[in-house]
Amino acid sequence: MNSFYFHNKVLHAESVSVSDLMEAYGSPLYIYSKNQIEFNWYQLEKAFGSHPHLICYAVKANSNLAVLNVLANLGSGFDVVSIGELERVIAVGGKPSLCVFSGVAKTKGAIQKALEYGIYCFNVESASELNLIESVANDIGIKAPISIRVNPNVDAKTHPYISTGLTENKFGVGADIALSLYKKASNSPHLDICGLDYHIGSQITDVIPFIEALDKALELIEELKVEKINLRHIDIGGGVGVKYNDEKTINIEKYIQSVLDKVGGLQVLIEPGRSIIGNAGIFVTKIEHLKQNNSKSFAIVDGAMNDLLRPALYGSYHHAVKVSENKKGIKAIWDIVGPVCETTDFLAKDRDLNLEEGDYIAILTAGAYGFVLSSNYNSRPRVAEVMVDKSSHAIVRKRETIESLFENELIFKNEIN
Ligand SMILES: Cc1ncc(COP(=O)(O)O)c(C=O)c1O
Structure with missing residues (x-):
């Protein structure tokens, strides 16, 4: 279309x-175009079939209220990186309970507000942030749902300014640190471990880096099982590229099918921005x-x-x-x-x-x-x-x-x- x-x-x-x-x-x-937004969203929704999933539109890509409203009316979830973005979603009737909260520098105030709104999950970016979330959750008596953002050290082969999944990038933590954070979280009465997430970059036109990242994440999920830490979801981030010029783009159905072939019964979250809008x-x-x-x-x-x-x-x-x-x-x-x-x-x-x-x-x-x-x-x-x-x-x-x-x-x- x-x-x-x-x-x-x-x-x-x-x-x-x-x-x-x-x-x-x-x-x-x-x-x-309203109908193009709906078409793009439904194409992704269809690709998941009956597998448990949640599409969390990345608000940063375009946060106009009318755009968010179209998506909220479809029943979409959202990926937000600030309280401002979360408030926009709520203002148009989006559900906080379908929002993941990403971003490397969540403040104490933002964490408290997001907890009070009852968001789906925090995508945690560091040990320091995990400590802060735990302490705010303790203070206000609301258990915090968390996922650790893993940096899989995968080259997304995109523009260096929109590459996020390499060790040299500020995002997420390495697998070894993630393991220790999960262990710590599993011993906290204030934290509810729900998933694992990664996001390796934007405008990616080759499916191979996505699958490499997924395989690394699944390896870590297996290691967690040995520690008796069982996750409910895997969040595969956003990043699917669009056609600006003559790029070959990713076939969404095939990409999602190859994810579903690997994840067993885990719920899959995805955070598309560019590919929707x-x-x-x-x-x-x-x-x-x-x-x-x-x-x-x-x-x-x-x-x-x-x-x-x-x-x-x-x-x-x-x-x-x-x-x-x-x-x-x-x-x-x-x-x-x-x-x-x-x-x-x-x-x-x-x-x-x-x-x-x-x-x-x-x-x-x-x-x-x-x-x-x-x-x-x-x-x-x-x-x-x-x-x-x-x-x-x-x-x-x-x-x-x-x-x-x-x-x-x-x-x-x-x-x-
Ligand atoms: C954590 C996270 N999720 C999702 C996205 C959306 O990416 P895209 O617009 O490429 O789908 C971004 C954007 O960089 C991001 O940082």
């Missing part, structure tokens, strides 16, 4: 013309100026790195297409760049397009790690977000105003002078 497609030479989001959306809501704009969103921006300097051609658009950071941060590739697929304009090899004063402020490089000032350019597969990584750099208000459901559409986050940029700032007044 592809919810963004050309019809009569105009890009559509479900049944709505993207040109119409731009006229209605202004530029730049994020546009999400990545291709369910686009970012659309308008050409303000065309500029050709000797051999170089720039299309200067009104969207920038502060709106969509991935190209600047990771050198990521996104397809860039004209919303109106015509041959009008100047044919050249264009860099599509924003107005921010940084050389890294580009959305796409070296694209063979016919362009005119005023054209809308859609940056595809921008639903994940798009808006959430946006900022107000260069005092630019954050852009609006819109959701489409067949022929209906509505704003799901208002465009910020200039006034909102400095509403929390105060002029310093020196009271002494």
Whole structure:
């Protein structure tokens, strides 16, 4: 299924013309497809069949309330990394009892709140964090459900900035430390050991590292059994890649089947972010100026790195297409760049397009790690977000105003002078 497609030479989001959306809501704009989110989620849900499982959507990938609401209505669980994310889930009717809490630096306050909400499980990242969870659980008299995040030391063969399963990365603990933490937890009346988790990175396009990590985790689970520590679930993390360019992606059904073939009766948790929301969103921006300097051609658009950071941060590739697929304009090899004063402020490089000032350019597969990584750099208000459901559409986050940029700032007044 592809919810963004050309019809009569105009890009559509479900049944709505993207040109119409731009006229209605202004530029730049994020546009999400509700049906694509549902399709992606159901594809994963189906892959598990009747095996006990819980899909915990990784809120960090896109935390817009409308997106979370679509998933909560499907009965999804969530993977959160802060109380802010947990509160978002609760605000849209998601169940805390279906939330896992990940992240390397949970604070005392966050742990207490999550316990009071009754989350499904803490994914514990260190001995120090386990001690803190135990002490908070003791203080408030609520037994804490825990899973230890194991760092399997597997090379996910993805961009180094989104690789998390190597010893050199800050995430999780090695198998030997995990074993000692489980032993300690098993002797605590304040901790309920429920699972083991790992997450080896993001935008992974080869299934082999996933299976390597799973095998290492299962080895550890066998060692735990010898110690009479029996887990209820294994959490295989997120990380399944999407198609930005011509990558070969992972077949979800086959991947999940190979997991199910190995885990016996253990419940399986999965924390997908990008594979649920990545291709369910686009970012659309308008050409303000065309500029050709000797051999170089720039299309200067009104969207920038502060709106969509991935190209600047990771050198990521996104397809860039004209919303109106015509041959009008100047044919050249264009860099599509924003107005921010940084050389890294580009959305796409070296694209063979016919362009005119005023054209809308859609940056595809921008639903994940798009808006959430946006900022107000260069005092630019954050852009609006819109959701489409067949022929209906509505704003799901208002465009910020200039006034909102400095509403929390105060002029310093020196009271002494
Ligand atoms: C612990 C954890 N789980 C899940 C995810 C989601 O990963 P992805 O969006 O690649 O599926 C991340 C993202 O890096 C993560 O850190």
